[in-house]
Amino acid sequence: MTQNTTFRILAAAIVVTAFLSCSQMDISTAVDGSKGPLVIYPDYKEVTIPANIAPLNFRYAMADVHNARTTFTVSGKSVCIKGTEVEWTIKQWKTLMANAAGQTVSVKAQAVVGGQNITDSWDFYVSTDSIDAYLTYRLIEPSYQMFNEVSLVERCIENYKETVICDYRHTDNSCMNCHIHSQQRGDLSMYYIRGPHGGAILNRDGRLRKLTLNVKGMLSGTVYGEIHPSGRFGVFSTNIILPSFHTVAGKRMEVYDSASDLTVADFDNNEMINLPHIARDDKFETFPCFSADGNYVFYCVADTQTLPQNIEQIHYDLLRAGFDSQNGHIGTSTDTIWNSRKNNGSACHPKASPDGRWLMFTIADYGTFPLFHTESTLYLADLITGSVQALDAIKGNKSDTYHSWSSNSRWFVFASKRGDGQYGKPYFCHLDEQGNPTKPFVLPQRSSRFYGYNLKSFNVPDLGRESTGLTVRDAYIMFKTPSEPFKQAE
């Protein structure tokens, strides 16, 4: 036998082994599959979707399932997909969705499971409300105290196209914080690169600046916050953040602030506006955001406590204060949107809907880091009537946090750890005029198996009307650019 023949036989043997192994080893089941005789994952049964969403690819997540046929019917048109992995081409899906808005798509499925023929059927409703097409998020392992090779990604949710906005390769493996849009605008947004060459990267009218949003006397650089609709100001918290552990296993981590204040950045004059009433020593102030018209600031506030010993006693109220968009001052008088003492919980992550009607926030039993709080639930405040409701209908078995609105205020996305409890995934939910949510569905992926082997959390998903146009090259240039200093406003 020649060397070549031996090599070919070896190569063939490796390929055959790999092929057989790949074919035989798929015995896994889903962590959070659907109900019904045929379990599908992701669970896209009985959901409401926007017509412009990417194909809802799923698989039959059952052991020993074969010969599946899935037929989708809407407006007299039918599409049949054979196989246990129901994966569409974009063209095929878009054709089906072309006239489906406002209609119900009925799905009939049959498969052989464990040698038995099983049939199932379900519907999904295609809303007439479209959703903003771009979603940004940070991909990170759920350790929240160390980082390595982090990236910020912008995904077009009408298809599967992902653009990396900023990554470790172009920033010397620096840590970075999540990208946030203002008013869902692609040309008004911000993210942070941390570390010695870092700064806040402000994208205003498509022009990028690197800013040092920190002046003497502030607790830290800015952390959580939002940009004013005018683009001139940003409201932020400054926090001393400490990670810690629970002793009880399922509770995992707790992250708390040992101190926190609010501050306002004036991007036109490179000034930080620090006022004593929003930087009180006896209070923790955090998670500020603007109302849709920019006339108010919503934020969370709690009495200081000895931490972490009294962590369960720390409860954040949700307040509203006026905002003067001429001088960037937050008003001294406040309204309480949600009272922690009355309701026995802790509010965080408020975000106002772009139409000005709603304020959504997360409630946990205590603290400021609900990511591992299984009880954490999204709440909705009606800013016209003042009523507040828990969105229990969409509550998962693990935490639901970090939501973001679509520009028409009919859709929102939130990060949920439902299922495995470890990795956050973006879930979309429709909200009608009365504030009634529909069953959430997870961000569709090209591969129906994606979430099975994904080991990163989709951190702080944020919706945008249009693409930011940001690239890793921009991040690299910004990383190399000196940061603009800010001074204390007089």
Add this chain to the structure above:
Amino acid sequence: MKSFKQTIVRHKKSIAVAAAFLFAYGFFQFAYPYHLIRREQMALFLFDWDYIGQTYHGTGWMSRFVSDFLEQFFLLPAAGPFTISLLLTLIALVVYRICNRHLSQAASLSIAIFSYVWCFLRETGNLYTTRYTLAVAGYLFIFLAITSIKNKKNKPIVSILLIVLGIWAFGSPVHKHYGRLLSIPRFNYERLIGLDSEVTRERWDKVLKLSEKDLYMTEASYCYNLAQAMKGNLSESLLNHSQNGASTLLLRISTDRSVFSNTLAGEAWFQLGCMTIAEQSAIISLQASPNHTGARYIKRLARVNLISGEYSAAQKYLNLLTKTLFYRKWAQSVMPGHQSEHTRMQFMEASMRMAKTDFVHHSNETRAILLEQIRSNPQNIMARHYLLCHDLLSYDLEQFIEDYSGYMLKGHIYQEAILIWLSQHNQLTQQNAARYGVDNATANMMQRFFRNPDKYPHTYWYYYMRALEEEYNQ
């Protein structure tokens, strides 16, 4: 003799090849065994077409794909050294063949040997990276193919095409992650990662043997203590080597510690039943592994979540492991709903060690965490020993007496510490000593100790006395 020499001359090429192979094999099998095992622990290869398609694309896909495929076999005895030796020998052979077209046999052989030695040494100072050895071999094959082109007219175009193909398949030939240009083996590092590997495989006798030479290092001392604790000998052997305070008992997880230290830190917490810290350690290690995967860490995460009763999370990790060649059986055997009675009992026993009441802490609050572990499960003897040893290594005799009084455990250092405490409180009587379980022999030995302390270096008296001396000198 003459015919033997002739045979050697006739077969010198084959002998050189065999020697090169055997040298590399011998080195990685016997002198440097853990480097390749660690590679396997940090890699994951899933037999899933979809995963393969999504993971291995872009420049360098082939070297990443083949190296991940090969590295899974490093788990098997001899497979790692065999594969690497084969690759290194192949590199030498190809270099020889290229050179021999233009140079003499002796010059070609010299260059081949140089290339072999260079490739051999290049990665030994750090963790061996199969991917780059594969890339070197790949580029050499391309170079060989280019030099074999006879048609001069087509040669430039074909050469460019082959180089582009090479960059696509093997990645850039110049890459900052290609390791150092030259390095030499670091045997103490090899012993440390050996310790880490044996700790995670729970082979405690091997841990004790491997740690012997490096007990002056915090990590080695930590592994030694853990192995002794697992064998039920912590209190008897704690002062058999010089301990650097209580920091060698339990490592804290922190951003200012190395990944190696943070990975190792999870091992003792896992055995003690503190699953949140063990889980964090595994996630941090996963973050630091080359592809943010790593069979060892995924297996640990599965075990942690099975013990914690977080079955959905466990199932996610187990689903991944069922798609591997070598962890599949284990993953299937522990999958919730498919466990044998024996397996179920094992996990139940482990879950008994977990804390039942919650409090929030930083991983450096060793004492508080251990106390909670004991409060939740008074039968957690390992945690009790760790608590007492922590008190003693911290020179905190008041805390020690408090912790010891409730549950008196055997151990000569405990008795020695009690005698010090009794004498400090002017209560050193035979009756009091007996009340704390101190036997007469120990009391008599203390008198002998004061006459000649250096004769008793493994006693708590000696440890305590040295601390007092240091304090006095300062």
